[in-house]
Amino acid sequence: MSAQIIDGKAYAAGLRQRIAGAVGDLAGRGVTPGLAVVLVGEDPASQIYVTNKARQTLEVGMRSFEHKLPATASEAEVLSLVQKLNADPAVDGILVQLPLPKHIDTQKVIETVDPAKDVDGFHPINAGRLMTGVPGLVSCTPLGCLLLLQSVKPDLAGLDAVVVGRSNIVGKPMAQLLLAQSCTVTVAHSRTKDLPDVCRRADILVAAVGRPEMVRGNWVKPGAIVIDVGINRVPNPAAGEGKTRVVGDVAYAEAAAVASAITPVPGGVGPMTIACLLRNTLEAACRRRGLAMPGV
Numbered sequence: 001m002s003a004q005i006i007d008g009k010a011y012a013a014g015l016r017q018r019i020a021g022a023v024g025d026l027a028g029r030g031v032t033p034g035l036a037v038v039l040v041g042e043d044p045a046s047q048i049y050v051t052n053k054a055r056q057t058l059e060v061g062m063r064s065f066e067h068k069l070p071a072t073a074s075e076a077e078v079l080s081l082v083q084k085l086n087a088d089p090a091v092d093g094i095l096v097q098l099p100l101p102k103h104i105d106t107q108k109v110i111e112t113v114d115p116a117k118d119v120d121g122f123h124p125i126n127a128g129r130l131m132t133g134v135p136g137l138v139s140c141t142p143l144g145c146l147l148l149l150q151s152v153k154p155d156l157a158g159l160d161a162v163v164v165g166r167s168n169i170v171g172k173p174m175a176q177l178l179l180a181q182s183c184t185v186t187v188a189h190s191r192t193k194d195l196p197d198v199c200r201r202a203d204i205l206v207a208a209v210g211r212p213e214m215v216r217g218n219w220v221k222p223g224a225i226v227i228d229v230g231i232n233r234v235p236n237p238a239a240g241e242g243k244t245r246v247v248g249d250v251a252y253a254e255a256a257a258v259a260s261a262i263t264p265v266p267g268g269v270g271p272m273t274i275a276c277l278l279r280n281t282l283e284a285a286c287r288r289r290g291l292a293m294p295g296v
């Protein structure tokens with residue numbers, strides 16, 4: 001079997017186009033959604049993410065507010081900025097780029113963001129809403145994974161889903177989203193016994209562990225749908241000394257020979273995260289004004 005490649009880049013481009021259309025309609029009603037991004041420090045990967053977020057925010061017609069603080073900024077300064085953004089009527093969504101410098105309590109910052117503006121879906125109120133089936137803002141990467149899954153299989157009910165990874169950002173919300181789709185969900189992690197066996201039971205296998213090519217082809221059930229959340233930079237000596245390439249958490253070629261559908265890395269889940277962030281910003285902007293969320 002040769003798997004269908006799930007093109008996240010194309011899906012994300014389509015989603016952004018539909019969001020831009022909805023933002024255009026809102027503009028006619030005098031509403032322009034605004035997204036504020038807070039970056040503390042000079043982490044190069046975070047700087048690239050934040051620049052891409054700002055560009056794509058403007059491209060769909062939203063307002064972008066960038067707040068860059070030095071790595072030496074105190075926790076109180078970050079909390080005070082978040083409170084200012086909470087109170088700013090032009091700001092519909094707030095994203096504080098993680099990781100934060102070690103001297104700042106990340107959980108405290110997350111819990112200071114107004115849940116109505118929490119476009120990352122990290123606030124315990126939104127995590128709790130997801131768990132209890134109440135509408136709320138859902139973490140962007142798992143939401144993107146679900147959209148990609150549904151693009152190849154709209155009805156997931158009754159399927160066995162295995163999520164490898166239990167982070168608050170991906171693994172746990174992914175498991176909740178799949179449960180809400182009536183999957184039978186297993187959350188596996190670094191202490192799971194017989195991990196390859198557990199994975200082999202999955203009709204849907206989501207890998208979110210941050211270990212390059214850990215999930216091998218013989219861990220994949222024939223016909224399974226494989227979603228690879230990993231973005232790992234590894235040496236690529238074939239391209240020359242010091243060169244690197246990006247691989248996922250799944251050994252792609254091996255898994256693609258067994259799966260029915262698979263996301264590539266790059267070009268799979270990655271592009272969906274920012275597209276879903278924009279979707280969440282649109283949702284927050286509508287909900288704060290009592291408007292219906294457009295179907296995007």
Ligand code: GUN
Pocket residue numbers: 095096097098099120140141273
């Ligand atoms: N750092 C890496 N990914 C993310 C994300 O989705 N949200 C935030 N806030 N920080 C991140």
